[in-house]
Every structure is written in C-alpha cells, then in structure tokens.
Amino acid sequence: MEVGGSPTWSEPNGPPSPDLTSHAELPEKLRPKNIFEIPVWMGEPDRFCGLVVEWNNEPVHVLPFQKGYMIFGRDPAVSNTFVGHPSVSRQHAAIVWSREDRLAYLIDLESENGTYIDDIQIPLNEPVKLLPGHRISFASCFRRYVFIDQYDRVVKELRKSRPTVRVRHILVKHAESGRPSSWRGETITRTRDEARAQIQSYRRQILEKQEDFGRIASEVSDCTSAKRGGDLGPIFPGQNKAAFEEIAFRLNVGEVSEPVETLSGFHIILREG
Incomplete structure (x- = not known):
C-alpha cells in the first residue's frame, strides 16, 4: 500500500478523528513531513x-504482511497502519522486508517516544531484525504486535533437503551499510568506495600468499565471526543474504570469491568444505 493511500486500521476503535486526517486543505508547508524512504x-x-495484535495479552486479530513495508503511525496521510494513541508519532515506525536475506526489519522513524521490541527501545533509523515471537510496542500504546513468521519451519525444511557448505568470510562495512557500526564498538565512517577498495586489497594479499585469510578476518572483519577467524561454519540456502549465498555455493573448495556486496557491506568468502 502506498503512503497516503487507504489505511489498514489496526485499532478496533476505527479511524482517527478528522483533525488527524484532513491535510489536503492545509498549505504545503504545514502538511506533515513524509520521513519514510523505501530502502x-x-x-x-x-x-x-x-x-x-494483542490487547491485555489477548489476541485481537492478525495483520498480514502483504507488501514490502508497513508504516505505523497515528496519521494515515503518512502511514498505512493506524495506531491511535496520542503518544504515537504521526509516522512512527516501519517494518520492511529485505529481499537480500528474506527477513523483516523494524525501523524507528525518528519517533518522539520510541519503538520497542520486548520492552527494549530500538535505535532511531537503524534496521533491527525481527524474529518470530518478538513483541513490538509503540510509545505508551498499550497494544502489542507479536511478529509471526514461517521462517523456523522453512529453515528446518531447508536443513533436511539442501546441501551445506563451510565458509569463512571477511566483512568491511561502510557508512551506507544497513547497520554502520562494528562489533568492535566503532561507528563506521568509511565511504562505500573506500570499503570496496579495502576488501579488494585484502583479497589481493590473500591470493598473493602475503596474508592468511583467517588472520586478516580476525584483525579487520566487521562481523563478529572475526573472533573465529571469519568462520561461519556450515551454511545452507535460506540462512544468509541471497547475494552472499549465491556466491558461496558456487565456489570450489579452497577458492576465494570476488568482493560480494550485501546490505551489510562488502565481503570476500573462502569455501572450506
């Protein structure tokens, strides 16, 4: 559903009062700002x-996630899923489906009073992965939104039916990455071009036998697998980002990939089994 279209009402009390919806007659400079940009x-x-949707810990109804995103807020002019509570911002948060790893992410759209998963506030403008059973809440609204997903069943089926490969990888993030921070506690400021150049340099050093893959991963990778020399263990289709898996499953044992770009940043992958 496009922003500004007919809202999907998530509150049993129905649509909001007219003062929240009648923006068409307002001068353009007074109309609410559309914060959300499709990633x-x-x-x-x-x-x-x-x-x-839960009310007093009792399920009220189900909101299917049918499009690539859901925008939550108390103003249907800039959201498509209405949350009718005065503490909720006009455009409060969004759930976005990632085509890369086929998972959903919750993003707080600079709300005034916060977005929460299991009563823990999430950062502003930073995609946070949703897992089955996560309870989402907005500001002081008493409703809870429990995320449901067939992911667990899909993963179990894939484990039974698909082959696995064992890989290591090195990840270099940049300022435009989905989460531009490192497990080392750093905020990533390098540009996308700088990240690409770095990962190409690491690949060249490995191929020229100047450096060991695991040692470089331990020293520079922005993934927590750096603690294991970049070892991700056995992986199977559907477990990681699609672009990453597509390359990992094509590699021969002992082969190092060309740089691979995903939402996380730039990777090089070594297949070990």
Whole structure:
C-alpha cells in the first residue's frame, strides 16, 4: 500500500478523528513531513508473516504482511497502519522486508517516544531484525504486535533437503551499510568506495600468499565471526543474504570469491568444505 493511500486500521476503535486526517486543505508547508524512504534493499515477502495484535495479552486479530513495508503511525496521510494513541508519532515506525536475506526489519522513524521490541527501545533509523515471537510496542500504546513468521519451519525444511557448505568470510562495512557500526564498538565512517577498495586489497594479499585469510578476518572483519577467524561454519540456502549465498555455493573448495556486496557491506568468502 502506498503512503497516503487507504489505511489498514489496526485499532478496533476505527479511524482517527478528522483533525488527524484532513491535510489536503492545509498549505504545503504545514502538511506533515513524509520521513519514510523505501530502502533500496526492500522486496516483497516470499512467505506468510505478519503481526498478531494483542490487547491485555489477548489476541485481537492478525495483520498480514502483504507488501514490502508497513508504516505505523497515528496519521494515515503518512502511514498505512493506524495506531491511535496520542503518544504515537504521526509516522512512527516501519517494518520492511529485505529481499537480500528474506527477513523483516523494524525501523524507528525518528519517533518522539520510541519503538520497542520486548520492552527494549530500538535505535532511531537503524534496521533491527525481527524474529518470530518478538513483541513490538509503540510509545505508551498499550497494544502489542507479536511478529509471526514461517521462517523456523522453512529453515528446518531447508536443513533436511539442501546441501551445506563451510565458509569463512571477511566483512568491511561502510557508512551506507544497513547497520554502520562494528562489533568492535566503532561507528563506521568509511565511504562505500573506500570499503570496496579495502576488501579488494585484502583479497589481493590473500591470493598473493602475503596474508592468511583467517588472520586478516580476525584483525579487520566487521562481523563478529572475526573472533573465529571469519568462520561461519556450515551454511545452507535460506540462512544468509541471497547475494552472499549465491556466491558461496558456487565456489570450489579452497577458492576465494570476488568482493560480494550485501546490505551489510562488502565481503570476500573462502569455501572450506
């Protein structure tokens, strides 16, 4: 559903009062700002998922996640899923489906009073992965939105039916990465071009036998797997980002990939088994 279209009402009390919806007559400079911009990594869900709306810990109804995103707020002019509580911002938060790893992410859209997963506030403007059973809440609104996903069932089926490969990788993030920070506690400021140049340099050093893959991963990788020399262990289709898996499963044992770009940044991958 496009922003500004007919809202999907998530509150049993129905649509908001007219003062929240009648923006068409306002001068343009007084109309509410549209904060949400569709991320380049957005796609449409490839399986059923959605939200169970709870009131006093009792399920009220289910909101299916049918498009690539849901925008939550108290103003249907800039959101498509209405949350009718005065503490909720006009455009409060969004859930976005990633086509790269086929998972949903919750983003707080600079709300005034916060967005929460299991009563823990999430950072502003930073995609946070949603897992089955996560309870989402907005500001002081008493409703809870429980995320449901067939991911667990899909993963179990894939483990039974698909082969696995064992890989290591090195990740170099940049300022435009989905989460531009490192497990080392650093905020990433390097540009996308600088990150690409770094990962190409590491690959060249490895191929020229100047450096060991695991040692470089331990020293520079922005993934927590750096603690294991970049070792991700056995992986199977559907577990990681699609662009990453596509390359990992094509590699021969002992082969190092060309740089691979995902939402996280730039990777090089070594297949070990």
